[in-house]
Amino acid sequence: MIKFLDLQKINKQYATELKCVSDKIIDSGWYLLGENLQNFENQLSAYVGAKHSIGVGNGLDALRLILRAYIEMGFMHEGDEIIVPANTYIATILAITDNRLKPIFVEPDAQTYNLNINSVEKNISQRTKAIMVVHLYGLVCWNRQLVELAKKYNFKIIEDNAQAIGAEWNSIKTGALGDAAGFSFYPGKNLGALGDSGAVTTNDKKLAETIKALGNYGSKEKYVHDFQGLNSRMDEIQAAFLALKINYLDTENEKRREIAQFYLNFISHREIKLPTLESPNKKSHVYHLFVIRCKRRNELQKYLLEKGIQTLIHYPVPPHKQKAYKEYSHLNLPVTEKLAEELLSLPMGSHLDKKDLHVIVEAINSFK
DSSP states (O other): OBOSOOHHHHHHTTHHHHHHHHHHHHHHTOOBSSHHHHHHHHHHHHHHTOSEEEEESOHHHHHHHHHHHHHHTTSOOTTOEEEEESSSOHHHHHHHHTTTOEEEEEOBOTTTOSBOGGGSGGGOOTTEEEEEEEOGGGBOOOOHHHHHHHHHHTOEEEEEOSSOTTOEETTEETTSSSSEEEEEOOTTSSSOOSSOOEEEEESOHHHHHHHHHHTBTTEEETTEESSOOOBOOOBHHHHHHHHHHGGGHHHHHHHHHHHHHHHHHHOOOTTOBOOOOSSSOGGGBOOSSEEEEOTTHHHHHHHHHHTTBOOBOSOSSOGGGSGGGGGGTTOOOHHHHHHHHHEEEEOOSTTOOHHHHHHHHHHHHTOO
């Protein structure tokens, strides 16, 4: 079986170093809010190019805390609107509704699957306070028009950067493009922890301080609570693991680009639509996922599984069609719904070798 993702094999590359790091943390007796977290936050800031980084419990909390901080700072209020791509993982929407803000769903571009920025302005209202762009599947979603709209209408740009760490737009990395960005270090991400973790990056000092306090029970000083906060903190061992693995991130991302290029070069089935870049710059995509499109998606997935190739669907049910958001089920979002029926994610990651790739491509091209 060619696995979609083999975390055991991927992390085995770093096993000796990870075990050494683990031993040091255990022996230290200090497991939260210590020097390992500070070290990783500094590394992340330097890597991304942002002034401030805050380690949090997971990617969802990263986005929740950004919005919550803007509410505490008085920029947003309950009922305000956040423009968001309809084609995204549900966590993007949960972060909005958890703060009693209203998601305004916008269709994706049918070629890139990212938010169609040309459709944003007609969805702006007096209550629009932010747009949450998702760099979906690892592809940067950005252009100057978006920045101009934010200035014109005075709203924030929040990046959902759960899938695109290391991607670039005009030599600026995702996580440093907008007003704030949320990261996920779920184990399967390009930079994955060995558990759950997330982070926020921003150049706004007050926002960073507010988020840091909110994630620590609303406290800047022990037993003094300025906010009704959360418990969302990256622990020392995950911070140390990530501080180690971030040194290999560019190598991992380049390996993903090589795999993607192999797929792009050799998948030739006439029914398969391959991913499209928004820019000729290869650094604009880090291929967290390599997603193809096929009208007979379910048949293709079954066929590949019979050939010993594991694939996944990202995502089979869009947020507005989930039971959790039944109040939005009436929305007319045909592009999003069509993509949910046709997209299929192929195996992607450094666990794959050339033999695996040849088997995958040959199987796809022989699909009848």
